[in-house]
Amino acid sequence: MTRGLVAAIQAIWRTLSAATIADDLEGEAGARILTAVVGGQLTVAEGAQAYVRAAMAAQDGSAIPEALLVAEAFTGVAPDGGPLETLLYVPAIGVQRRLAAGMSPDEAMLGGLADMARYAATAVSDTARSATQVAMAADRQCVAYTRIVQLPACARCIVLSGRQYSYSEGFLRHPNCDCLTVPLRRGEWAGVDGPDDLYGRMSEAERRRVFTVAGAEALEGGADMGQVVNARRGMSEAHVHGRRLQVTSEGTTRRGLYGRRVRRAGGEFARAPGQRYMRAQTPRLTPEEIFRVADDRAEQLRLLRRYGYIV
Template identity: 75%
Template sequence: MATPTELGRARYSQVTSTIRAIVERIQQIWRGLSAAGVEEDLLGDAGAGIVTAVAEGQLTVAAAAQAYIAAQMAAQGGSAFAEASLVAAAFAGIAPDGGPLETLLYLPAIGVRQRLAAGLTPDEAMLGGLADMARYASTAVADAARSADQVAMAANPSCVAYVRVVQLPACARCIVLSGQMYSRSEGFLRHPNCDCQTLPLREREWPGVPTPRQLVGRMSEREQRRVFTVAGARAIGDGADVGQVVNARRGMSTAHVFGRDVQATTEGTTRRGVYGRRLRRAGGEFARVPGQRYARATTPRLMPEEIFRIADDRAEELRLLRRYGYIV
């Protein structure tokens, strides 16, 4: 049987390989676009192709989450049994901030226009737009994987916590959080393009995950200077605490939506959506917002992170996850 560390590496490899394949597909589509027409193109077939590729990637990594958590619990001597089944489709088509994926993946077109206005050449503007698109797509898929993993943890009564696993190369903000243990329902701190992962735990025990100091020891002097700055690397080398050198939370968030306290999404809230179908059977109300094609539920659909934050206990978590269509 594979060890928890080996299972974690396999999960990391699955997510990162899915992201690489999506970025390659985006690059193929992007080659056929021009700076002059990129905004129109991303509203048309090219944009639809990119959105489809990213949504399919989100579905792929989410669909593997429950099997991964079950394998982890079994490897740690627990039960692979889950009290509910994860709905992988509930994690596809949603941006990390809870908004529509289409909106997020249109932003690179705006970036291209801004670069042109700043005096960059069309080729330079398009190269920057491609970098933006790759970053947004990668973040959306990685977030879907982590979110699905946490929901699968909630569905498995054996899982009580998770530990943050950092893979090099990594930024300073992530390095100082390596090996930190959290309650399985605690939000995962991340930044755009973050590829850190959660290692689910059956019991509150410290696994063989490298500490920040150990990660720094594996880095070359050049890499340390790049990540921590020259002065920061020197301070760490002189014995300074890594966490004191780096502001661990700067740039991190738990995916708040438009600065509001409640983390919600409009995805899946039409009558045919994952949440909408369930709400319709329960007699819920729908209304059409001016400018939108379909009527949407008048009751917001909470994101998994918000459910974990407000639920008083595990029974309440499962009830809300079912209500909002993440598990059945």
């Protein structure tokens, strides 16, 4: 999925110029990249509920969830909850900064492509994890998930491999993180590799690259991996910054998925300075924020329905 998306972005990027990159990403080329990434988000979101249903069935459960996931509700949103199109314009700024720093146009564009590929891949991966977590909440059989780490991986992810979390607990990740989740029924535990198993499969060179030379030497000497690696450094739960409620503007126009619900309920709309469309004045919570503030599964499902993520 990600490989095909990056290939599509590369094909579009090859037609662009460093001299006109800002106009290009605001115009047709930018729209084509946005369409490709939104398509990737829709694909992974559509597959999330089928994945959870298959996992429950494989653990001798039912394949029938309590609510149905609305895949379109997860598209067009960046990992920080803002508009995806804004995130996908940032590489243009990066190209301009590289040019100003003295890089050649080719070097600046190569760096911009790397930025765009990273943002696109992270957006799709975060969509998959967010949709999967909502799908887990929509199936009362699912009570937890296990984190699956695939090599090659960074030290921050390796130390979390095999850990089990409540279905509603946020997924710790960083840009380009490709860790997976396995939904679990009560009493089930998947036989996955833990930190020590993964470490044992790594070459000496890979250990030194991932944990640093000093860290690898400390681990060889019997040091505790959790002490050597600060598992949370540089990682955060998506859309959670301190105690603030995190919202998204995606789908809040009059024609948007959430906006249509607000309009039917008699809600108010307004246009902020510089914005093209009027948006609902009632904030739309992100799925991650709903899981953080809701007290139980019934409240989670109520809020997920209210904000258009399930029906």
